[in-house]
Amino acid sequence: MTYIAKPKxxxxxxxxxxxxxxxxxxxxxxxxxxxxxxxxxISAAIIQAVYELDLEPHRIAKMSGxxxxxxxxxxxxxxxxxxxxxxxxxxxxLTGANLANRDLIYMGVSGDGDSASIGLGQxxxxxxxxxxxxxxxxxxxxxxxxxxxxxxxxxxxxxxxxGVVNHDAPIDMVGLALQLGATYVARSFSGDKAQLVPLIxxxxxxxxxxxxxxxxxxxxxxxxxGSTKSYDYVREHNEAVNRLDVITxxxxxxxDQEPGTLALVQQHDGSTLRLRKIHADYDPGDRLEAMSYxxxxxxxxxxxxxxxxxxxxxxxxxxxxGTVATPLNQLQSEDLIPSASALDKINESLR
Amino acid sequence: xxxxPTDTKNPDYFHKVVDCQWACPAHTPVPEYIREIAAGNYTxxxxxxxxxxxFPGILGRTCDRPCEPACxxxxxxxxPVAICRLKRVAADNKDDIRARLPSAPARRxxxxxxxxxxxxxxxxxxxxxxPLGYEIxxxxxxxxxxxxxxxxxxxxxxxxxVIDEEVGYITAIGxxxxxxxxxxxxxxxxxxxxxxxxxxxxGAPRGRDLDIPGRKExxxxxxxGIDWLSNVSFGHIHHIGKRVIVLxxxxxAMDCCxxxxxxxxxxxxxxxxxxxxxxxxxxxxxxxxxxxGIPILNYLVPKAFTHANxxxxxxxxxxxxxxYDDKGRRALKPTGEPDEHYECDDVLVAVGQENAFPWIxxxxxxxxxxxxxxxxxxxTFQSTNPKVFFGGxxxxxxxxxIWAVAHGHDAAxxxxxxxxxxxxxxxxxxxxxxxxQKMGIHEWAYDNDxxxxxxxxxxxxxxxxxxxxxxxxxxxxxxxxxxxxxxxRCLNCDVQTVFSAPLxxxxxxxxxxxxMDCITFTENGEEEDxxxxxxxxxxxxxxxxxxxxxxxxxxxxxxxxxxxxxxxxCAERCxxxxxxxxxxxxxITHADHRCQTR
Numbered sequence: 001m002t003y004i005a006k007p008k009x010x011x012x013x014x015x016x017x018x019x020x021x022x023x024x025x026x027x028x029x030x031x032x033x034x035x036x037x038x039x040x041x042i043s044a045a046i047i048q049a050v051y052e053l054d055l056e057p058h059r060i061a062k063m064s065g066x067x068x069x070x071x072x073x074x075x076x077x078x079x080x081x082x083x084x085x086x087x088x089x090x091x092x093x094l095t096g097a098n099l100a101n102r103d104l105i106y107m108g109v110s111g112d113g114d115s116a117s118i119g120l121g122q123x124x125x126x127x128x129x130x131x132x133x134x135x136x137x138x139x140x141x142x143x144x145x146x147x148x149x150x151x152x153x154x155x156x157x158x159x160x161x162x163g164v165v166n167h168d169a170p171i172d173m174v175g176l177a178l179q180l181g182a183t184y185v186a187r188s189f190s191g192d193k194a195q196l197v198p199l200i201x202x203x204x205x206x207x208x209x210x211x212x213x214x215x216x217x218x219x220x221x222x223x224x225x226g227s228t229k230s231y232d233y234v235r236e237h238n239e240a241v242n243r244l245d246v247i248t249x250x251x252x253x254x255x256d257q258e259p260g261t262l263a264l265v266q267q268h269d270g271s272t273l274r275l276r277k278i279h280a281d282y283d284p285g286d287r288l289e290a291m292s293y294x295x296x297x298x299x300x301x302x303x304x305x306x307x308x309x310x311x312x313x314x315x316x317x318x319x320x321x322g323t324v325a326t327p328l329n330q331l332q333s334e335d336l337i338p339s340a341s342a343l344d345k346i347n348e349s350l351r
Numbered sequence: 352x353x354x355x356p357t358d359t360k361n362p363d364y365f366h367k368v369v370d371c372q373w374a375c376p377a378h379t380p381v382p383e384y385i386r387e388i389a390a391g392n393y394t395x396x397x398x399x400x401x402x403x404x405x406f407p408g409i410l411g412r413t414c415d416r417p418c419e420p421a422c423x424x425x426x427x428x429x430x431p432v433a434i435c436r437l438k439r440v441a442a443d444n445k446d447d448i449r450a451r452l453p454s455a456p457a458r459r460x461x462x463x464x465x466x467x468x469x470x471x472x473x474x475x476x477x478x479x480x481x482p483l484g485y486e487i488x489x490x491x492x493x494x495x496x497x498x499x500x501x502x503x504x505x506x507x508x509x510x511x512x513v514i515d516e517e518v519g520y521i522t523a524i525g526x527x528x529x530x531x532x533x534x535x536x537x538x539x540x541x542x543x544x545x546x547x548x549x550x551x552x553x554g555a556p557r558g559r560d561l562d563i564p565g566r567k568e569x570x571x572x573x574x575x576g577i578d579w580l581s582n583v584s585f586g587h588i589h590h591i592g593k594r595v596i597v598l599x600x601x602x603x604a605m606d607c608c609x610x611x612x613x614x615x616x617x618x619x620x621x622x623x624x625x626x627x628x629x630x631x632x633x634x635x636x637x638x639x640x641x642x643x644g645i646p647i648l649n650y651l652v653p654k655a656f657t658h659a660n661x662x663x664x665x666x667x668x669x670x671x672x673x674x675y676d677d678k679g680r681r682a683l684k685p686t687g688e689p690d691e692h693y694e695c696d697d698v699l700v701a702v703g704q705e706n707a708f709p710w711i712x713x714x715x716x717x718x719x720x721x722x723x724x725x726x727x728x729x730x731t732f733q734s735t736n737p738k739v740f741f742g743g744x745x746x747x748x749x750x751x752x753i754w755a756v757a758h759g760h761d762a763a764x765x766x767x768x769x770x771x772x773x774x775x776x777x778x779x780x781x782x783x784x785x786x787x788q789k790m791g792i793h794e795w796a797y798d799n800d801x802x803x804x805x806x807x808x809x810x811x812x813x814x815x816x817x818x819x820x821x822x823x824x825x826x827x828x829x830x831x832x833x834x835x836x837x838x839x840r841c842l843n844c845d846v847q848t849v850f851s852a853p854l855x856x857x858x859x860x861x862x863x864x865x866x867m868d869c870i871t872f873t874e875n876g877e878e879e880d881x882x883x884x885x886x887x888x889x890x891x892x893x894x895x896x897x898x899x900x901x902x903x904x905x906x907x908x909x910x911x912x913x914x915x916x917x918x919x920x921c922a923e924r925c926x927x928x929x930x931x932x933x934x935x936x937x938x939i940t941h942a943d944h945r946c947q948t949r
Contacts, residue, residue, distance in 0.1 A: 012426070
């Protein structure tokens with residue numbers, strides 16, 4: 001870890017956003033992760049995305065479980081709400097928090113151990129219920145905190161740092177998320193912020209369960225030859241299907257691309273997802289096609305990245321349950337305690 | 352065309368990153384001595400200075416500090432590190448350094464050098480050459496040494512004891528004979544003596560006069576600034592009238608007005624032709640003058656001295672305004688308002704000074720240019736008479752002490768080469784080293800924690816006390832505690848961020864941690880284009896971009912040196928050691944190093 005605090009000085013030309021905050025204002029403490037950890041880049045991407053969206057820090061709640069990835073909420077959005085739950089239980093805690101106060105933006109940060117092993121059930125149900133959240137798995141395919149055992153997302157045939165071959169089949173978090181009904185599904189790479197930042201922005205603006213599987217190399221235990229989650233391997237096998245720009249507000253959008261190479265997706269909140277297609281045939285609106293395409297490419301050894309699926313008309317669990325719009329902590333006693341006449345009315349109906 | 356990778360082997364590249372050292376004419380290794388001050392090693396800090404700039408105690412009070420406007424700290428926050436006054440901290444707190452000074456060898460080398468003028472340039476030449484076995488004779492018309500340091504800088508800024516001490520370190524080397532009170536009246540005659548080379552460091556001793564109506568009639572109370580200052584310094588003048596007008600806007604004018612305040616001037620004003628902002632005086636000197644209750648009136652051009660019965664009564668001024676033409680050139684145009692008259696008892700004229708060489712004959716093979724200045728090579732300081740070298744104000748007109756010292760070093764190298772039959776044009780390269788500062792995974796051999804403190808003010812003597820006596824030093828200087836705090840503001844720019852492309856895995860860790868957004872990984876391009884698309888666009892074109900070889904992805908690393916804090920976090924967060932913090936030392940070669948191998 002680094003002993004000195006990151007100096008408060010910032011570049012004199014650093015622009016404040018519409019809220020008057022510079023990007024530096026969204027930082028957290030200095031990371032205690034290993035130098036070069038992909039997770040730190042994801043933290044930086046989250047900072048960049050929130051800064052660009054002009055969000056106020058106090059409107060965001062960061063939730064996490066246990067693991068290297070789950071430590072990271074300490075290293076970004078230092079002025080936001082946060083909750084570090086027990087191992088694998090982040091999705092449940094997030095679901096509860098969201099039910100109690102739907103006004104906040106929920107960001108669940110987890111890892112492959114936290115979400116694909118101990119917390120797989122929690123993960124599945126939070127996605128299945130359509131909790132309005134950004135769920136980011138910082139996926140390095142290894143148990144870094146316990147010195148490099150394979151995790152449930154390690155590819156079959158990949159090698160550990162000590163040369164041991166993994167024989168277990170991997171869990172594909174993106175495939176699961178699609179199958180379980182996530183309405184915004186993306187995969188990205190910590191070493192490609194140009195791709196990652198807009199995907200996080202789109203996920204934050206998405207109304208519904210947004211899931212991002214972010215490959216994040218573990219420099220200490222999973223960045224060697226034979227690893228399928230190393231910087232070099234991911235760069236070589238990365239197949240981006242599209243490039244996303246997120247346009248907030250309802251400003252007219254200019255098309256400066258050749259027809260057929262650009263798709264515009266209008267989201268609930270009025271923001272627009274502008275997708276520059278790299279694979280012309282790929283349609284991120286078709287869930288079944290996405291599932292089969294991903295399976296095909298995975299069989300070829302490719303890592304498909306980009307915005308893989310989005311349902312712009314998605315609903316969340318509040319919509320399904322018809323819950324009260326006001327956060328529970330703002331409900332007054334008159335809302336919570338029915339009057340005598342209301343009781344009479346109920347009693348009357350049961351007579 | 353895409354940028355080529357930065358050639359860090361060129362000694363200038365990292366030298367330029369150390370803005371203060373690059374800006375210092377003598378290339379004093381500033382961060383190096385500031386670290387010594389922070390560590391309490393005042394003697395070492397002093398010796399680093401002494402080697403580079405010869406007069407640390409004097410310069411620590413009087414330097415024109417070209418280093419400070421260059422200081423990176425001034426671009427990161429509001430004000431630069433108080434480099435100049437830290438130098439004084441080293442001088443004030445050092446131990447006895449005499450054992451660490453060089454001395455002349457027992458055997459002389461048989462060469463004799465004459466220095467004309469006993470000011471900073473000549474004394475530097477003497478210091479550099481005496482340890483090599485030269486016999487040096489320093490001539491001066493005044494009875495005391497140090498030239499303008501003693502004659503023109505007022506005692507309240509620079510106590511005589513400091514001058515005596517630092518001149519004493521030089522003469523103690525040995526083989527240096529100060530021939531004071533002996534003005535050289537003929538260079539021809541000096542050339543006829545048996546000197547192997549002659550160095551002219553006679554300064555710019557003539558103050559410019561103001562030839563306007565009334566000058567002759569009121570002459571008795573109109574004084575040329577630098578002459579008046581030296582008369583005060585040498586104890587010939589003790590008083591001045593109650594109402595004093597100082598004409599001129601340079602540092603001499605500031606010394607004049609502040610001296611006048613101490614000699615009985617109660618209503619002292621500085622009146623300048625130009626605007627306040629454009630005055631030649633350093634901002635801090637103006638500030639010091641105003642602090643002593645001296646108003647500075649601007650845009651007033653002196654028109655006439657008024658007088659009655661042969662006695663000065665005041666000065667009449669025409670009010671002007673700055674007018675700019677299409678090319679942005681400024682002219683001072685009369686506003687047409689009625690002339691303004693200011694009453695006074697004395698006027699001090701400080702409107703510039705000039706070189707004067709009535710003692711140099713024009714038939715000795717020493718060519719003069721169209722401004723009647725000797726033709727001097729700007730690198731070797733040799734005149735067209737190969738035996739005669741110039742330096743300090745005598746070479747290129749009035750500058751300041753630190754320039755005189757730098758000239759002296761270069762002239763000494765030339766003289767040493769010349770008398771040994773070597774080419775003076777062949778200059779010795781500086782010695783450059785880069786040493787990793789890594790001590791452990793997150794430990795460095797320098798203090799990389801960045802102080803957020805703002806610049807500390809130098810404590811002053813109470814104004815009422817200061818104004819009573821021209822010999823009371825007005826600045827108290829930083830004490831050890833303040834000196835430490837100010838030293839901690841230094842960003843250690845000589846601890847360089849050194850990048851190795853083959854080691855980089857492009858993980859972005861350095862980009863993410865850099866507090867100043869200096870580092871970008873991107874496609875190469877032309878400099879203009881590249882500067883515009885960095886994480887923080889590099890607008891300051893005087894500062895270099897550090898560009899790497901192509902990396903695995905085909906991209907390059909581009910670092911904008913402009914506002915880098917040298918905090919080392921890039922290197923701490925780098926998993927492969929592609930970034931390292933390496934201390935850059937640049938040892939300017941002086942004449943005394945000719946025979947040494949280092």
